[in-house]
Amino acid sequence: MTRLTLGPIAYHWSADMRRDFYARIADEAPVDEVYLGEVICSKRAPFHEADLPATIERLERAGKTVILSSLAEVMLKRERKATENLAAMEAPEIEINNAAGLFARGRHPHRIGPFMNAYNEATIAWMAARGATHVCLPAEMPAPAIAVAAQAARDLGLGVEVQVFGRVSLAVSARCYHARAHGRTKDNCQFVCEEDADGMPLRTTDDRPILRINGIQTLSESYVDLLPETGRLVADGVTHLRLAPQAVDMVAVAQVFRGVLDKRTPVDEADARLARLSGDADLSNGFYHGAAGYRRIAMAAPA
Amino acid sequence: MSLAELICPAGTPAALRTAVDAGADAVYCGFQDATNARNFPGLNFTPDELSEAVAYAHARGAKVLLALNTYPPAGKVDLWRQAADTGVRLGVDAFIVADMGVADYIARAHPGIRLHLSVQAAASSPEAIRYYCQNFGVKRVVLPRILTIPEIREIRKEIPCEIETFIFGNHGLMVEGRCSLTNYLTGQSTNMDGVCSPASDVEYTRHEDGSMSSRLSGFTIDCFGPDEKAGYPTICKGRYTAPHRPEGYYAFEEPVSLNLSRLLPELIDAGVHAFKIEGRQRSKSYVRGVVSAFRQAVDDIRAGRAANIADLVALTEGQKQTQGAFETKKWR
Amino acid sequence: MSTGLGQSHRSQNPGQAVVSRLACAVVQPLLSRVVRRIAARHPSLFARLGPHQSTDFLIDPVELPFALHLRPDPHALVFRAVPRNTALRAGAVIRGRFLLLLELIDSEEDGDAAFFSRDLEVSGDTEAVVRLRNALDDVDGSIAEETAAIFGRPGQAILARLRHSYPPGLKGHPAP
Numbered sequence: 126m127t128r129l130t131l132g133p134i135a136y137h138w139s140a141d142m143r144r145d146f147y148a149r150i151a152d153e154a155p156v157d158e159v160y161l162g163e164v165i166c167s168k169r170a171p172f173h174e175a176d177l178p179a180t181i182e183r184l185e186r187a188g189k190t191v192i193l194s195s196l197a198e199v200m201l202k203r204e205r206k207a208t209e210n211l212a213a214m215e216a217p218e219i220e221i222n223n224a225a226g227l228f229a230r231g232r233h234p235h236r237i238g239p240f241m242n243a244y245n246e247a248t249i250a251w252m253a254a255r256g257a258t259h260v261c262l263p264a265e266m267p268a269p270a271i272a273v274a275a276q277a278a279r280d281l282g283l284g285v286e287v288q289v290f291g292r293v294s295l296a297v298s299a300r301c302y303h304a305r306a307h308g309r310t311k312d313n314c315q316f317v318c319e320e321d322a323d324g325m326p327l328r329t330t331d332d333r334p335i336l337r338i339n340g341i342q343t344l345s346e347s348y349v350d351l352l353p354e355t356g357r358l359v360a361d362g363v364t365h366l367r368l369a370p371q372a373v374d375m376v377a378v379a380q381v382f383r384g385v386l387d388k389r390t391p392v393d394e395a396d397a398r399l400a401r402l403s404g405d406a407d408l409s410n411g412f413y414h415g416a417a418g419y420r421r422i423a424m425a426a427p428a
Numbered sequence: 429m430s431l432a433e434l435i436c437p438a439g440t441p442a443a444l445r446t447a448v449d450a451g452a453d454a455v456y457c458g459f460q461d462a463t464n465a466r467n468f469p470g471l472n473f474t475p476d477e478l479s480e481a482v483a484y485a486h487a488r489g490a491k492v493l494l495a496l497n498t499y500p501p502a503g504k505v506d507l508w509r510q511a512a513d514t515g516v517r518l519g520v521d522a523f524i525v526a527d528m529g530v531a532d533y534i535a536r537a538h539p540g541i542r543l544h545l546s547v548q549a550a551a552s553s554p555e556a557i558r559y560y561c562q563n564f565g566v567k568r569v570v571l572p573r574i575l576t577i578p579e580i581r582e583i584r585k586e587i588p589c590e591i592e593t594f595i596f597g598n599h600g601l602m603v604e605g606r607c608s609l610t611n612y613l614t615g616q617s618t619n620m621d622g623v624c625s626p627a628s629d630v631e632y633t634r635h636e637d638g639s640m641s642s643r644l645s646g647f648t649i650d651c652f653g654p655d656e657k658a659g660y661p662t663i664c665k666g667r668y669t670a671p672h673r674p675e676g677y678y679a680f681e682e683p684v685s686l687n688l689s690r691l692l693p694e695l696i697d698a699g700v701h702a703f704k705i706e707g708r709q710r711s712k713s714y715v716r717g718v719v720s721a722f723r724q725a726v727d728d729i730r731a732g733r734a735a736n737i738a739d740l741v742a743l744t745e746g747q748k749q750t751q752g753a754f755e756t757k758k759w760r
Numbered sequence: 761m762s763t764g765l766g767q768s769h770r771s772q773n774p775g776q777a778v779v780s781r782l783a784c785a786v787v788q789p790l791l792s793r794v795v796r797r798i799a800a801r802h803p804s805l806f807a808r809l810g811p812h813q814s815t816d817f818l819i820d821p822v823e824l825p826f827a828l829h830l831r832p833d834p835h836a837l838v839f840r841a842v843p844r845n846t847a848l849r850a851g852a853v854i855r856g857r858f859l860l861l862l863e864l865i866d867s868e869e870d871g872d873a874a875f876f877s878r879d880l881e882v883s884g885d886t887e888a889v890v891r892l893r894n895a896l897d898d899v900d901g902s903i904a905e906e907t908a909a910i911f912g913r914p915g916q917a918i919l920a921r922l923r924h925s926y927p928p929g930l931k932g933h934p935a936p
Contacts, residue, residue, distance in 0.1 A: 204553075245500045245504070327669070330669060336612075
């Protein structure tokens, strides 16, 4: 049975906002697995780390599998230490997003995150031989490559995950672009990223929305929407479908996807509902269809 | 004192000969396909051209490094494997790699050949670097441009391999190998196809008032006044607006160029083995000018003389230079 | 897309138009010799052009009384002088001082530097221009010298005189 997952929160949501969010997820969201942890900026971690044990307990009590995700960029001493600490944990499962984490983890079981660039069957086989139990594929991979990678992963007994909703990560940097926008640096950022719960919008100088800034991360302006493509993804061997948390009703989003996966809701109707839930955000699926990521390719008939 | 090798870009056979003649210790190049991260139209080498190039370089005491530093998408791995096999057959001295599957293949199929870790692998901590050294026998790491000199000194103590850093050329602060900005706008991928803001999607438009816009896939990346220097529409070097920056600003990075010539003595002292000059897509005149200048500087330093770098301002995009992160962390 | 591809924003009076056509006619046989010689001596140039072998390039040396139409198709080479207000629909246009263009062809000057300082105007298919630039960059030696050599001593003398007539480091936009 295909599992619905909730990715780690990319944005700098306050501890209160996270608590409320995860309480609703635990109680109401038909997701099977939830990724927790700070992936983008080590400066944010102290704000919500203290809540982790309680959140894990709450989610597990509600029957969700919990996985802790590691930082995508590891450079500073505190980041190397945090990665090492995460790698030393026996439970819950961990998802590794940086080779420093792979080094620390050795051959103990772990998941491979989307920042690890597991683009192909050779890399996946290499990682599987060293303890990887599950791989989340890079967001820009097109359908034919996803199919080959998923098959290879399945043959090795790995879970395979693809992001099907929400903004996708397009780039990370050592420089904080949120701070830069406010004339500051990462060292004295004053956590200005907290002001943008859905990312800071960038437009071109002739006023066309183009990208979103989230600290060191650049995200797509559009929300990926692969709801019509879920049938094909599952048929190609993908076992887990990831919803990236956005500042919208994620419980409702999860319900829409669950309805389609359970074949209770027709895809057209579900996709219309998803568009309404997404508010002003454009929906896109270009990467999957081998086109520019921002584009929305209409499928002839939803699979 | 380290050897302070000069690693120089070779976009075409003629540029390779120019670099070798100008004093390069090694040149790096790629095939005419997606296996390297400068897959630009009309650039790079056929296998025959590479064969001649290796002969030319070796006869003059220079090494040839083959870039295989992109990420094969599932189903297309054979192209990279064949490129590696061809490189070995043609006698290249090392491969520059990023993808673990590619590194693993070369380490097993061609155990004698040197592996260098590309900046596209984004290994910026000793642990990440050691992962690649331990598992693939990597002999040299090309450090991301984001590390300071003190950080380089620290890393040097904790890793078993040689260090190569960028010394001159175009400067980007996005983590290499983790960027799909180009694919988002154009449908061609930096990681999978080796392209960045590809020319096929670039358009320059001149306006009545003499200003000029640069566009990528129809998105305006920048606009230059009549007397303003122009630039190529690389997404991370564009000007954009934000809610509280309505006037437009360089959201990511100004189009500056790296030039670390003044820091050469310190970098050599910090244990950097090799210095990489960026610019496979630049002209022979750029290669000749930059390589000879750095050749002179390195020779001067090694002989105990003060290095005197000629003014290279005109060769840098946007005609501004920076020492980048190397001196201070303040820019973060 | 830039407006007026192949069109000049300089208007010509009838007298100038006649001169221009005369100049084109005089120069034409020389251009044919030049391009055939370059094609014979530098075959790798065409391989690098790839699909843009069949692109029409308009090269506009602003001080000369004509522009140049290049189609680098090895099976149907075109290199001819055309009046500046030609009706040709070019795929790509490169406009700049004649000597700068010569220097770019020989990769004596860096194309990026010239473009960024706005001494060169490029419009139309950017990939075509990038390919042409990379193809020309892969040539050893000097195409300008080779070309001049076709015409023997007079050719070389003219080339030398041209080089002397431009002060070194002349910058600025092409005169309208």
